[in-house]
Amino acid sequence: xxxILANGVxxxxxxxxxxxxxxxxxxxxNVLNFAHGQMYVIGGFVTYTFYGHWGVPFVLALVxxxxxxxxxxxxxxxxLFAPVIKGSSRxxxxxxxxxxxxxxxxxxxxxxxxxxxxxxxxxxxxxxxxDFRLIMPYDRILICLLAILSIVAFIALMQYTKTxxxxxxxxxxxxxxxxxxxxxxxxxxxxxxLGAMLAGLVGGLLVTITGVNLGMGGATSIKAFMMVMxxxxxxxxxxIWGGIILGFMEAIGLALLYQYGDITYxxxxxxxxxxxxxRPQGLMGKPWG
Amino acid sequence: MLGFNSKQLMGVGIFLFMIFIGVPLAIGVTGRWDFYFxxxxxxxxxxxxxxxxxxxxxxRINIGQGAFALIGAYVSAILVVKADWSFWISLPAAxxxxxxxxxxxxxxxxxxxxxxxxxxxxxxxxVVTLTALALPITNGAxxxxxIPLPSGxxxxxxxxLPDFAAMENTKLAFYYTACIIMLQLMRRSIVW
Numbered sequence: 001x002x003x004i005l006a007n008g009v010x011x012x013x014x015x016x017x018x019x020x021x022x023x024x025x026x027x028x029x030n031v032l033n034f035a036h037g038q039m040y041v042i043g044g045f046v047t048y049t050f051y052g053h054w055g056v057p058f059v060l061a062l063v064x065x066x067x068x069x070x071x072x073x074x075x076x077x078x079x080l081f082a083p084v085i086k087g088s089s090r091x092x093x094x095x096x097x098x099x100x101x102x103x104x105x106x107x108x109x110x111x112x113x114x115x116x117x118x119x120x121x122x123x124x125x126x127x128x129x130x131d132f133r134l135i136m137p138y139d140r141i142l143i144c145l146l147a148i149l150s151i152v153a154f155i156a157l158m159q160y161t162k163t164x165x166x167x168x169x170x171x172x173x174x175x176x177x178x179x180x181x182x183x184x185x186x187x188x189x190x191x192x193x194l195g196a197m198l199a200g201l202v203g204g205l206l207v208t209i210t211g212v213n214l215g216m217g218g219a220t221s222i223k224a225f226m227m228v229m230x231x232x233x234x235x236x237x238x239x240i241w242g243g244i245i246l247g248f249m250e251a252i253g254l255a256l257l258y259q260y261g262d263i264t265y266x267x268x269x270x271x272x273x274x275x276x277x278x279r280p281q282g283l284m285g286k287p288w289g
Numbered sequence: 290m291l292g293f294n295s296k297q298l299m300g301v302g303i304f305l306f307m308i309f310i311g312v313p314l315a316i317g318v319t320g321r322w323d324f325y326f327x328x329x330x331x332x333x334x335x336x337x338x339x340x341x342x343x344x345x346x347x348x349r350i351n352i353g354q355g356a357f358a359l360i361g362a363y364v365s366a367i368l369v370v371k372a373d374w375s376f377w378i379s380l381p382a383a384x385x386x387x388x389x390x391x392x393x394x395x396x397x398x399x400x401x402x403x404x405x406x407x408x409x410x411x412x413x414x415x416v417v418t419l420t421a422l423a424l425p426i427t428n429g430a431x432x433x434x435x436i437p438l439p440s441g442x443x444x445x446x447x448x449x450l451p452d453f454a455a456m457e458n459t460k461l462a463f464y465y466t467a468c469i470i471m472l473q474l475m476r477r478s479i480v481w
Contacts, residue, residue: 026404030404032404032407032408091403091404092345092350095350095352095404095407099352222411222412222415225408225411225412226412228408229405229408229409229412233404233405233408262419262422262423263419263423265415265419266416266419266420266423269412269415269416269419270416272412273394273397273398273409273412273413273416274397276397276398276401276405276409277397277398277400280400280401280402280405281405
């Protein structure tokens with residue numbers, strides 16, 4: 001039981017971080033970022049290249065992941081999403097653009113980093129073992145703590161800084177924010193960069209445990225969508241709850257259902273569909289029109 | 290004729306000529322038989338996209354069309370391999386089964402709109418994939434292979450559809466089949 005709970009906390013903290021970036025981008029620009037999983041994979045590969053390949057200290061490699069993804073996100077927003085949002089009134093266009101970017105980034109990853117599964121040396125050796133009731137490698141505990149720390153830092157940024165206030169204003173009402181003197185274009189770019197950076201950060205963190213490969217992108221995007229749907233799209237607390245709930249469902253499901261074969265995700269998906277049929281806006285989302 | 294002017298009719302004529310005579314001729318001359326596979330896929334994907342277009346018309350963005358394509362493929366394959374149905378009967382059966390599944394799934398999820406609907410359809414593709422992997426009848430990850438080629442159909446001794454296995458060029462036959470289904474679908478959607 002303790003083991004299941006610990007696994008749930010560990011998975012939930014990572015998932016919440018992935019969902020945060022996605023929900024941030026959705027809240028700010030009403031864009032469903034299908035390329036989120038690919039951004040996560042790029043973050044993982046950048047950390048792999050710096051830490052695993054060139055032997056740069058892990059923290060520095062993480063920073064490089066964040067910087068790369070923030071720049072990439074800013075460029076994508078500035079030169080792809082912003083013109084499309086200006087020129088089109090339908091939300092499908094941005095969605096298709098995002099799906100296209102996902103394919104494009106997949107191809108870029110394949111060209112730059114190759115198709116192999118990559119892993120890095122452990123950052124901390126050793127396994128925490130509490131009387132065989134709770135077994136957890138130290139690096140997982142460290143990653144979990146770092147993830148929680150990043151989430152807290154992100155919330156603090158959103159709550160207490162001028163940038164965060166501007167982003168929240170933008171998420172609430174774009175026009176009103178513009179009228180109050182928020183530079184909408186600039187903060188859209190910052191917001192998108194921040195969302196992409198979160199994806200890169202979590203990719204960099206997880207490469208130490210799960211490794212990274214080209215095919216992870218799509219599956220990660222789908223998981224992120226699920227969390228966002230559980231919590232309610234565009235709500236930050238919703239993304240965190242969604243991540244924690246999905247993490248615990250996965251941990252509990254894998255522990256209880258393993259004798260029936262690989263059906264944990266099937267059960268999760270089906271229960272999600274039932275949940276959404278009852279409550280389409282998710283846990284925290286606002287009901288619409 | 291059907292309210293089209295002569296220019297449109299000529300366009301349709303040229304298009305028909307191109308896909309039924311031009312393409313096989315060009316492929317025969319260049320010897321690039323592999324293009325039949327590509328063009329057949331194009332025609333089949335056009336049919337699948339027509340479904341996406343239709344969902345678009347009811348104000349929903351469906352990015353889970355692949356889920357229904359997967360359902361149809363499995364239904365047809367299982368009927369042909371395990372129940373010994375003719376391919377030509379399993380084809381509409383696959384469509385009807387996918388439609389039935391769509392009704393069952395659509396009842397709850399059509400309450401969603403916009404990006405929410407798009408996200409759930411994406412999740413749906415995963416559900417269907419995982420279901421196909423988990424069910425025993427689909428052979429799980431091994432899948433179904435060695436599916437026999439479509440057999441011929443004849444009514445009162447008059448052959449309507451030829452036996453694919455007896456042909457020397459099944460690629461051409463599949464190409465024509467896909468094109469005819471695609472054209473039939475396009476015709477229906479234009480005339481309606």
